[in-house]
Each structure stands twice: as structure tokens, then as C-alpha cells.
Amino acid sequence: MPELPEVQEVRRTLEPFVLNVKIADVKISRKSYIRSGATSLGGLIGHHVHHTARHGKKLFCIFDDGQVLLIHLGMSGRIDCCQPETPLAPHTHFSMLLATGMEFRMQDPRRFGGLWHYPDWAAAEKAEITGKMGVDALEVSASHFASWRTMHSRLKAHLLSQRTVAGLGNIYVDESLWLAQLHPLQVLSKIRLRHHAALAEAIHAVLDKSISMGGTTLRDYRNVAQQRGRFAQSLCVYGRGGLPCLHCGVKLTSKVIAGRTTVYCAQCQKRN
Ligand SMILES: [Zn+2]
Known part of the structure; x- marks a missing residue:
């Protein structure tokens, strides 16, 4: 998608x-x-x-x-x-x-x-947009996560909802959480402030790299020139369930979370 x-x-x-x-x-x-x-x-x-x-x-x-x-x-x-x-x-x-x-x-x-x-x-x-969608993901900073300190929803489901950050779907949520070393089931209120900054940085890094490669084509997606995106070859976790984590070497876990197949590293992405 x-x-x-x-x-x-x-x-x-x-x-x-x-x-x-x-x-x-x-x-x-x-x-x-x-x-x-x-x-x-x-x-x-x-x-x-x-x-x-x-x-x-x-x-x-x-x-x-x-x-x-x-x-x-x-x-x-x-x-x-x-x-x-x-x-x-x-x-x-x-x-x-x-x-x-x-x-x-x-x-x-x-x-x-x-x-x-x-x-x-x-x-x-x-x-x-107003009242429905959060800040565009390319504009997000740690301060946009301030309201999370009183929220008890789970991290991945909340990111998919678009309400704090708009633009991330299953692929880029998994990639960003892995890079920021945050567990997809992490409760928002328990995320430490330094992890707010890490998450904002990870979202920027993942999106900027994908944009520079024309996005990700898994199946249907083409740009208007009918070219495929080339970021699929740079995915670190999405689609890699069971393969070794590129950071620690432990096998990546694949599980349905928030209704979507979710891949994460149980070793690198610990819950608070
Ligand atoms: Zn790992």
C-alpha cells in the first residue's frame, strides 16, 4: 500500500x-x-x-x-x-x-x-486534516509526542491511526520502530523522553532514504512514469520475519499486532 x-x-x-x-x-x-x-x-x-x-x-x-x-x-x-x-x-x-x-x-x-x-x-x-490527522511525518519532532505521556494506547496501533503522525503505514512503522529500538506493543505513556527523540529521528531517516530511492514497490506501486520504487532492497525488518536482525543477529519475530503482520527484534526492541 x-x-x-x-x-x-x-x-x-x-x-x-x-x-x-x-x-x-x-x-x-x-x-x-x-x-x-x-x-x-x-x-x-x-x-x-x-x-x-x-x-x-x-x-x-x-x-x-x-x-x-x-x-x-x-x-x-x-x-x-x-x-x-x-x-x-x-x-x-x-x-x-x-x-x-x-x-x-x-x-x-x-x-x-x-x-x-x-x-x-x-x-x-x-x-x-484538522482534528483527524497529526503532523505530516516529514515534519515530526519529539515535541509532537508530548501528549503521549497521558495516553495508554499501544505504539504501533497509534502510529497506524495517523492521529499524532500522518503518513506511516505498516512498512515504515516497522522500519522506524526497529531503528528507534522501540517495541510495537509499547504503551505510549511509558515511553521515555529520549525515545521520543529517537523515534522522530528514526522516522526521518527511514522516510528520507525511501524517498531518495523512489519509495517501496512490493507489487502494484509505480510512480507516474511507471517506475518501481527501489527501497524494498533496503528494508531492515519488513518482510524479514525469521531472518537475523541486522543489528544483533537474533531471529526477527513475526506476529500480528494491530491487525497487521509485524516484524520486530525481541532482543533490540524491549518494552518499558
Ligand atoms: Zn536485534
């Missing part, structure tokens, strides 16, 4: 195709894929994407007149910008003809993703 680095890579590779390029036409093949707002999206025609923004795993296109189109890739969403005569991939739910003659297409076989339309940024922010 695309997490922050993959969405960031999609954003980077999408911008050259859409920034300041007028939308000539909009085609919706599956109406239910437009999750909210103006379901025809005809109001985008004649306008252009002025800039993009990202918060966690959500990618926003902000148009010249203020309209906002939120793109969520879900599990298997993929964007392609191609010549209109290119054969249509199965499960293409939405496309926009661009004034350059290229076509923006979004396909999503599993349909956990979708598009949300908002009249302006204030409406998008209120519906999508």
Missing part, C-alpha cells in the same frame, strides 16, 4: 504533467470513485493545477480558482499520464484530457482509493 514516500514520489512525477496545464475534458468511468463533492468534476474543465500539496498519504491538487481535488491511492491506486491513444488499462475509473494532448488516468483495481472534490482549501483542510 502506498505510504508517505510513495505518495511523495507520485507527487514529484505528476507535477511536470499537470502544473499550469489546462484541463480540456474530464471522463468518469466509475461514478462511485468520486467520493464527495461535485461528482461530475466538470467544473475542473478550463482550469489548471496551480500547485500540489501532500499531508500524510493524501495528495491534493489545488487549482487556479481554488478548487481542490484530493487523490487517495488506497491500496492499489496508480496514476498514468500517457497519450490518449494508449490502450486503456483495466480498472481505469477516471481520466482528464490535458491541453498538452496528454491524458491523466487513474486506475485502482481494489478501489480502496478515490477522489474527493472541495470548493476550496479551507473546506479540504477541515474535512481531511
Whole structure:
């Protein structure tokens, strides 16, 4: 599933195709894929994407007149910008003809993703970010974990919830916890202050490295140029259950935690 680095890579590779390029036409093949707002999206025609923004795993296109189109890739969403005569991939739910003659297409076989339309940024922010999502993971610092001192939830489940830090999913939570030497079932209130700093540092290190490698492709994920991410070869724990910990050599534990297969080192990641 695309997490922050993959969405960031999609954003980077999408911008050259859409920034300041007028939308000539909009085609919706599956109406239910437009999750909210103006379901025809005809109001985008004649306008252009002025800039993009990202918060966690959500990618926003902000148009010249203020309209906002939120793109969520879900599990298997993929964007392609191609010549209109290119054969249509199965499960293409939405496309926009661009004034350059290229076509923006979004396909999503599993349909956990979708598009949300908002009249302006204030409406998008209120519906999508405020009160729902914590700080974007690239901006997180130890001070953002201050409220954890009174919270009794478990670390991995809380990170997956997006409420303190937005953008981490199963892969990058496991990688960050291993690097910070924190147990996925650690109770938040018992995490020591020095570990707050270690966790923030680990999140930055893992995400920065993945972004520099174009993200992680396990199966479906491709950027807009249809290239795979190369971070899978640098994963230290995800997918390595039963193999030796790269830090201490002990066999990594694989267990379902917070409903997700979780890999960690029982030797390096002790609970307080
Ligand atoms: Zn270890």
C-alpha cells in the first residue's frame, strides 16, 4: 500500500504533467470513485493545477480558482499520464484530457482509493486534516509526542491511526520502530523522553532514504512514469520475519499486532 514516500514520489512525477496545464475534458468511468463533492468534476474543465500539496498519504491538487481535488491511492491506486491513444488499462475509473494532448488516468483495481472534490482549501483542510490527522511525518519532532505521556494506547496501533503522525503505514512503522529500538506493543505513556527523540529521528531517516530511492514497490506501486520504487532492497525488518536482525543477529519475530503482520527484534526492541 502506498505510504508517505510513495505518495511523495507520485507527487514529484505528476507535477511536470499537470502544473499550469489546462484541463480540456474530464471522463468518469466509475461514478462511485468520486467520493464527495461535485461528482461530475466538470467544473475542473478550463482550469489548471496551480500547485500540489501532500499531508500524510493524501495528495491534493489545488487549482487556479481554488478548487481542490484530493487523490487517495488506497491500496492499489496508480496514476498514468500517457497519450490518449494508449490502450486503456483495466480498472481505469477516471481520466482528464490535458491541453498538452496528454491524458491523466487513474486506475485502482481494489478501489480502496478515490477522489474527493472541495470548493476550496479551507473546506479540504477541515474535512481531511484538522482534528483527524497529526503532523505530516516529514515534519515530526519529539515535541509532537508530548501528549503521549497521558495516553495508554499501544505504539504501533497509534502510529497506524495517523492521529499524532500522518503518513506511516505498516512498512515504515516497522522500519522506524526497529531503528528507534522501540517495541510495537509499547504503551505510549511509558515511553521515555529520549525515545521520543529517537523515534522522530528514526522516522526521518527511514522516510528520507525511501524517498531518495523512489519509495517501496512490493507489487502494484509505480510512480507516474511507471517506475518501481527501489527501497524494498533496503528494508531492515519488513518482510524479514525469521531472518537475523541486522543489528544483533537474533531471529526477527513475526506476529500480528494491530491487525497487521509485524516484524520486530525481541532482543533490540524491549518494552518499558
Ligand atoms: Zn536485534
